[in-house]
Amino acid sequence: MNAITAKTDLDNIAETYRKAQEAAGRRVIVCAGTGCVANGSLEVAKAFEKQIAAAGLEVSTFLQTEPDHNTVQLSESGCQGFCQMGPLVTILPDNILYTQVKEEDVAEIVEKTLRNNETIQRLLYVEPGSEKTCERVDQVPFYTAQSRTVLAECGTIDPRSLPEYLAKGGYKAARKVFEGMTAKEVCGEIEEAGLRGRGGGGFPTGRKWELTRIQEKTPKYVICNGDEGDPGAFMDRSLMEGNPHAVLEGMMIAGHAVGATEGYVYVRLEYPLAVERIRQAVADAEEHGILGDQVFGTDKAFRIHIMEGAGAFVCGEETALMASIEGKRGMPSPKPPFPAQSGLSGCPTVINNVETLATVPLIIRDGAQAFRSVGVKTSPGTKTFALTGHVANTGLIEVPFGVSLATVVEEIGGGITDNNGALIDGSFKAVQIGGPSGGCLTQEHRDLPLDFDSLKNVGCMVGSGGLVVMNENTCMVSVARFFMQFTQNESCGKCVPCREGTRQMLALLDDIIEGRSTEDTIPTLERVARTVQQTSLCGLGKTAPSPVLSTLEHFHEEYQAHVDQKRCPAGQCKALTVPEIDPEACVGCTACVRKCPVDAISGEPKKPHQIDPELCIRCGACAEVCKFNAIKGI
Template sequence: MIGPSTESALPAIGRRRVIVCAGTGCVANGAYPVFQAFTDQIKAAGIAATTEFKAEESDQPGAPLRLNQSGCQGFCQMGPLVTILPEGILYTKVRLADVPEIVASTLVGHDIVKRLLYVDPGTKKPCQGVAEIPFYQRQQRFVLRECGTIDPASVEEYLTHGGYTAARKAITAMTPEGICREILQSGLRGRGGGGFPTGRKWEAARTQRSAKKYVICNADEGDPGAFMNRSVMEGNPHSVLEGLMIAARAIGADETLIYVRTEYPLAVARMKQAVKDAQRLGFLGTNAFGSGQTFTCEVLEGAGAFVCGEETAMIASIEGHRGMPRPKPPFPAQSGLWGKPTIINNVETLAHCVRIINEGAESFRKLGTAQSPGTKTFALTGHVANTGLIEVPFGTTLREIVIQIGGGITDRRGRIGPNNFKAVQIGGPSGGCLTADHLDLPLDYDSLRSVGAMIGSGGLVAMNQKTCMVSIARFFMDFTQRESCGKCVLCREGTRQMLTLLDDIIAGRATGETLVLLEKLAHAVQKGSLCGLGKSAPNPVLTTLRYFRAEYDAHVFHKCCPTGQCKALAKPSIDADKCKGCQACQKKCPVGAITGDRKQAHVIDPAKCTACGTCADTCKFDAVVGV
């Protein structure tokens, strides 16, 4: 099965194109020099080429080769990615030195450079294009459809892909009521984590009587381990802007703002450029699409505070204050920015609205589940073979995501194996850890909530057997207690004390009381905190306590960390069945704690061992356990 992305992204005619992925992952791996090399080499080869998009050229067979950069194509693990059209060849891990060969073989000679193709680790077969790669096969690219093919810096190219038809339709041919109805019927729910029905939020703001209203795009993606919004903004900034204009029209706002995380400089630049282009073309301004209506948009940068993803904190930040949430009610839809009705929507939510307006609510509902229609992007990371940006319909199971798209779980040496899976952390610091028992859980807002996790912004981190769940809970607690704004007692002091209790557990100082107190405190913080950050902060602790209790018990009652990750509680030993007696570990052990004759199972002397883990790293047979 081929995702809709490839079908619609391929130009109808056979124009030659070279697309270099310029998403963050690929850039970090050297995509820019690769792009430059293509420019130079193509010129040197005497091929007529252009880097600029011209609408009138696109459907001419004899048009010059088009070379462009795209936004994130998702398959970050394999970057830099180079796509050659019209054949649809995907070259992976392209180095500078590979460029002359690609130009000579593929662009001049129409041959494929086989060694640069992705090889399916399961079948060992090289895959020529995305259609053959399992990572893409299971995906349904809805908001990411144009992401990765079009030149994000070219509004003209966006327009030829149907860009701004939805905003034009909303502003010139639809009533605000009509737009709200359509969005409500689509069943679209906020993609930022809460899952509140977008249509209801809009309707609440629309019916407020106020001459001034605001729409804010929440692009403050602060969740560690999530980069979906970044990819959409970098890969298709106009879709975000268009969604924002639809929302503004729907509630009767003339001013919109985009609040972007400052750690995303490229996204900031892309969004700013998009605003400029939209102004130039008369989409934004005092006479948007000739309708006589005014729509403005301003791009603001956050300054590094996770809590500013919370609506009221974001408003405080925009007003020039510390990003501290305030109690609701009043809700922003009643009294938001400068006390005016305001709606705040996530990047992905807004991007979805474009296609809903274009194609209708019914079309949107065809994907996903009844209660959670549509698709969701996830940042799939951690111990999976294929990390990257993915988009799947709600209702997809964890197994499909982790095993089929992600290509399976890797062990500490990067080997894929069926028994490596331990947990998936979903939803970042507000989410929870799920176990193998949940692999067949169809993912949607409600199913996840029922097991104590949440979609969150869509970070999805797979973890192998060597991951200590107590230490993962501590990692998230450390994050939230740093990011707590410090306003309400339960979050400020509670998250800090939860961290202290977890530290006690990890260091072997804990007793049964510690666990009881941790659980009580977690419940109090969850129920009593002022804002969503505090209310969801205990989720990683509560879910690990629920699903990995035995691991906590091992730390607390047996003073032992089964994975050996907690150094104070690591109890390394050698599995006599696996040990071949090669003495490699003996030679490497810095304190001489390992004894044993050649071809005899070795033994670690716990009195000498410092649990440094060198033996485990050295052993080729995975005979060292507990470190």
């Protein structure tokens, strides 16, 4: 379908879809984000199809026929965010949210809710603590405290349906740009909006585009960086899976703004669903004349290629990513030259992350002023975060820049939990923000507004947007070690400070955790960390020591206890713990004696046992098997 008179045809498709949807009765949306799929949501969706048909209702997954009011539209959505309660099922128009839905619940939902308008109480979300039952999505505190803008459609629309994206006003921003705005105007609008890059440093997107636009060399490229590699971050994956057309639309606008006719989406290999969705979205867009040699029937071209990563965290760094697209080892190269001047294959290139690009159409659609009305002056708009760790509600969230840390952790997160997930009194010990490149925030930062500059002022960064909440039982040295292990594994090995420095920092942290440290260990660790931070070649190397430096700053006493007293205040470092059996609690059942792999436990039946700390290897097998919580210190 080329030479399409795109305007009217696309409008028609949107209008037809809208009408069909209005005509349909209810809509069942099954979350098919990766989290819910892992919990069996695809089986749930299949069961719906079968059961709805069995109940004599018509099922329509793509609304191709003219439906009557008996039709139930069944669709799968991208990530709805509340991953921990999945599989999630939303029923429109009543906006009922069923949580942890299993295959065997489906018949009941069809019978009661779809046929008889009854709500099934046991499948509703109950807020822990207040025990309040939430009937509708907009009563769930996890959602009410958020401000879902970029994620607004992600989790409701069918990511495989171009008509639905069009019906929601999709590609209108791109059309506005291609049909009536100059490249300079687009760059100006984005700069006016104050949009800053969501992937790391927060560089102003409009300025980046303008720098690329003014380059004379052609061709130029637009790259969407979907190589989201931080452990515990999945915002970009959710967007690519849940609303792929928004990402493509953002790329098209960027392409028009800088004068590029080709774009690449670089998706990490570990996101097969995102690859599939983007691939299909590109194919659909090409078929409808949205992408191709005559975009929207104009004489402008824009094509998008998809490149799958091959398993290297460092490829999230833009120069490494481009090396990878060029078929080389993903090793960063010095900047300058910046990609805007000399990027992919030496050509001017604009490279933005997924969320940034998905935000762009909203700015063009609603205008820079509307965008600026949310968030704070230097960080306008909203930001998605992946909220995980010791909080009641974990998942994907979106909040305006500038909300306080406490709001996120306590209101959206719903409070702090113990290691088993049970809500506890008290507050968080630390929140790690920005993954292995970020730092930690503590109680003193409770009221800190979460935005680019406030975080930078306390030595942290928004980074990719991972938020890991940690309770009082967390050992901060071990946390630093965990992230250092990650960066060390993922260092590309090119520059000396990162390659050798992360290795030695990891070894020094091991010394601290395993009781081999001396009074020189911490000063040496700090010295190496400073060198790596200041002198590494790329951004990943420069930020690799952040978890160490930040925990050293906020939890120096905890480090010192490990070194001076060979003691782990949180009781987590196995080598520093002294295992013992509580004689009050032990009933002498001998379960632990039989389980111990090294025969470190002795004692007669029915009498309290003893554990030999010298023989014990701290594997914890005894504690696992003990029904009386008598094993202490492991």
